[in-house]
Amino acid sequence: MEDYRISTGVRGLDLMLRGGLIPGRVYLVKGAPGTGKTTLGMHFAMAGVLNGENVLYITLEEPGINIRKDFSKLGFDVNNPSFTLIDATPTTEHYVLIEDYFEKFAKNLNKLTESIEEEYKIRRYSRVVIDPISMLKVAATTEAEYRRSFLAFVKVMAKLKATVMLISEIEKSDIEEYLVDGVIELKLIESGDELVRLLKIKKFRGSGFDHRIRRYSLTDRGMIVHYGDDGS
Ligand SMILES: Nc1ncnc2c1ncn2[C@@H]1O[C@H](COP(=O)(O)OP(=O)(O)OP(=O)(O)O)[C@@H](O)[C@H]1O
Ligand SMILES: [Mg+2]
Numbered sequence: 001m002e003d004y005r006i007s008t009g010v011r012g013l014d015l016m017l018r019g020g021l022i023p024g025r026v027y028l029v030k031g032a033p034g035t036g037k038t039t040l041g042m043h044f045a046m047a048g049v050l051n052g053e054n055v056l057y058i059t060l061e062e063p064g065i066n067i068r069k070d071f072s073k074l075g076f077d078v079n080n081p082s083f084t085l086i087d088a089t090p091t092t093e094h095y096v097l098i099e100d101y102f103e104k105f106a107k108n109l110n111k112l113t114e115s116i117e118e119e120y121k122i123r124r125y126s127r128v129v130i131d132p133i134s135m136l137k138v139a140a141t142t143e144a145e146y147r148r149s150f151l152a153f154v155k156v157m158a159k160l161k162a163t164v165m166l167i168s169e170i171e172k173s174d175i176e177e178y179l180v181d182g183v184i185e186l187k188l189i190e191s192g193d194e195l196v197r198l199l200k201i202k203k204f205r206g207s208g209f210d211h212r213i214r215r216y217s218l219t220d221r222g223m224i225v226h227y228g229d230d231g232s
Pocket of ligand 1: 031032033034035036037038039040062218219220221
């Protein structure tokens with residue numbers, strides 16, 4: 001029997017994943033600056049909204065107001081009531097929010113885990129995006145502590161039955177890659193006098209996947225992964 005899959009919101013990527021992501025698991029999307037990580041996160045979020053799910057998107061670096069502005073231009077339904085965008089970017093003294101989301105979500109991974117559990121008391125979310133987790137890694141004092149809190153985070157997410165997309169920059173240490181259920185990497189390389197965008201799936205527990213490295217584009221409708229079945 002075919003197992004149940006959920007869409008990433010990007011058709012070519014769903015095909016590479018042999019139908020989509022296995023729900024209730026934690027995935028990592030990593031890539032250099034400007035490779036389209038937030039775009040993929042938003043596709044994943046909006047696919048949930050279209051599917052009638054509640055989605056929680058926690059932004060830790062790019063201000064929420066910019067995300068809403070840029071992605072509504074690309075045709076994303078950023079004001080849909082099923083889409084909750086939490087802006088946990090650092091605030092300044094001059095800009096006091098009613099609730100300090102930075103303190104709650106961005107201080108460290110344990111706090112983030114607790115705060116997501118709190119959010120679940122208000123509303124059940126089936127998809128969660130954390131964009132990016134890099135700040136939380138810096139907050140950990142030792143690698144052992146980070147690994148421990150990361151595993152605790154993964155366990156809590158499984159208990160909440162959430163499908164999670166973690167976004168990360170390319171870093172020297174990549175312990176998350178071992179601890180998550182799947183890893184997707186976005187790359188920008190030079191080929192002759194052209195910049196080429198490439199996507200590869202590095203790992204996908206519980207499933208086969210496309211081992212080809214595929215080209216993708218960022219367009220005025222978001223990300224398109226060129227799987228090659230329809231000439232795209
Ligand atoms: N309408 C568009 N047409 C083509 N490309 C676009 C369009 N809008 C945005 N882009 C491209 O998308 C890229 C940014 O995508 P995105 O914010 O998802 O990347 P990111 O990996 O999250 O970046 P960062 O590391 O800064 O967070 C930009 O470099 C831009 O060139
Ligand atoms: Mg981004």
